Amino acid sequence: MYQILSKTELAQGTVVANEIHAPKIAAKAKPGQFIILRVNETGERIPLTMANTNEERGTITIIYQVVGKTTALLASMSAMDHLADVVGPLGRPTPIEKKGTIICVGGGTGVAVLHPITKGFKEAGNHVIAIIGARNKDLLIMEKEMKAASNELYVCTDDGSYGHHGFVTDVLKEQLEKHGAAVKEAVCIGPVPMMKFCSKVTKDFGIPTMVSLNAIMVDGTGMCGCCRVQVGDETKFACVDGPEFDAHKVDFDGLSARLTAYQKQEKEAMDAYQKKCSCSTEA
Ligand SMILES: Cc1cc2nc3c(=O)[nH]c(=O)nc-3n(C[C@H](O)[C@H](O)[C@H](O)COP(=O)(O)OP(=O)(O)OC[C@H]3O[C@@H](n4cnc5c(N)ncnc54)[C@H](O)[C@@H]3O)c2cc1C
Ligand code: FES
CATH class of the missing domain: 2.40.30.10 (Translation factors)
Structure with a gap:
């Protein structure tokens, strides 16, 4: 197994x-x-x-x-x-149904998380506009798969080494200006700051938006409380209530703070692991 x-x-x-x-x-x-x-x-x-x-x-x-x-x-x-x-x-599956035009935005490894959702929306009969980004061309993943999973694909790199020179939020804004109310929903998945800024853009256009939250998880069954996130005036557990939530209600700053809670221990664990690896290579 x-x-x-x-x-x-x-x-x-x-x-x-x-x-x-x-x-x-x-x-x-x-x-x-x-x-x-x-x-x-x-x-x-x-x-x-x-x-x-x-x-x-x-x-x-x-x-x-x-x-x-x-x-x-x-x-x-x-x-x-x-x-x-x-x-x-x-976790809960993404609610996928035929709505019309959907915009799927992914950054970094968030593109991997976005891929099955993009594919699902297209298979349900939606017109799917996908926007993916990375810091540079070499860090971009799944371009071919995202092209197949969507109807239109736009690629961005922060350093301009490939596709649009700039952030996914620039292209998201352009697409919302172009398609307006025809866009029924946006799905944005990637680093927390990227999801926060995508959410601000879609809020200005009044487009319902979903984000997938990468809260720290332990049991994954709603028992430990580790993955709690603030969504509007409710405390939710990302593992059982999510991981997807209404972007316009998520407390992104609270999520960022909780993600750094164990940084000291994570660094100690990585240092000890790297030391062990280098000792066994030298032996
Ligand atoms: C629902 C969900 C889906 C995810 N899917 C992906 C994915 O498809 N690809 C991907 O690259 N990453 C994904 N992540 C993030 C991934 O779980 C973390 O990168 C991983 O746990 C880091 O562990 P580490 O020991 O290598 O790093 P560490 O040094 O232990 O941690 C590095 C950072 O990773 C995060 N992290 C650490 N432990 C956990 C944990 N138990 N749960 C969640 N986050 C943690 C924290 O932000 C931490 O600062 C997902 C997270 C969630 C909650
Ligand atoms: S991971 Fe324990 S409650 Fe969600």
């Missing part, structure tokens, strides 16, 4: 895609849902979205950025290795 069938390095090796054998999860998973995995029996539990599922092959694909100890450990595993466990599908 949970064998890694393939490993592909994307974006200069900083982002990794793994296809994992998990037939029961693949059979049930819907766009917007995620899994929680442990690399080994003493490892921490980390949530990752299913960027793709293949029911026939009984597989799920995760795409993740190497940011700390557990993602580094995961990226160090080879095809044919086994994960200790994978729990899922977790």
Whole structure:
């Protein structure tokens, strides 16, 4: 169970895609849902979205950025290795229905999370305009897949090395000015500041907007309270009430503050892991 069938390095090796054998999860998973995995029996539990599922092959694909100890450990595993466990599908599926024109905006590894949602909206008969961005051309992921999943695709890079020179918010504003009220909904997924600024843009145009929140999670079942987020005047648990919420009600600043709560411990864990790796390479 949970064998890694393939490993592909994307974006200069900083982002990794793994296809994992998990037939029961693949059979049930819907766009917007995620899994929680442990690399080994003493490892921490980390949530990752299913960027793709293949029911026939009984597989799920995760795409993740190497940011700390557990993602580094995961990226160090080879095809044919086994994960200790994978729990899922977790979270509420994206409410997908035919509405008209939908704009899907993704930044960084958020594009991997956005991909199944974009595909779902197109398959439901919507006209889907996708806007994806990265810091530079080499860090851009899933352009080909997003092109296939949408009707129109716009690419942006912060440094202008590819596509529009600037942020996804610039193109989002242009598209909203062009299509106006024909746009029935926007979905924005990426780093918290990007989602916050996309949300400001769509609010000015009165377009209902959904964001997927990457709150810190532990159990993923609504028991620990770790993933709590403020949405309007309600406290929600991202794992069971989300991870998608009405962007115009989310307290993004509160979310950012909670995401940095364990920075000291995360750095210590990564330093210890890197020290262990360099010792075993030298030996
Ligand atoms: C529903 C959901 C879906 C996600 N999907 C993806 C995805 O598809 N691809 C991707 O690259 N990342 C995704 N993430 C973020 C991913 O879970 C974190 O990058 C990962 O847990 C980092 O662990 P680490 O040990 O490598 O890094 P650490 O050094 O431990 O942490 C680095 C940063 O990652 C975040 N983080 C740490 N632990 C957790 C945790 N248990 N839960 C959530 N965030 C944490 C914190 O912001 C932290 O500052 C998702 C998060 C959520 C909540
Ligand atoms: S992760 Fe524990 S309540 Fe959501």
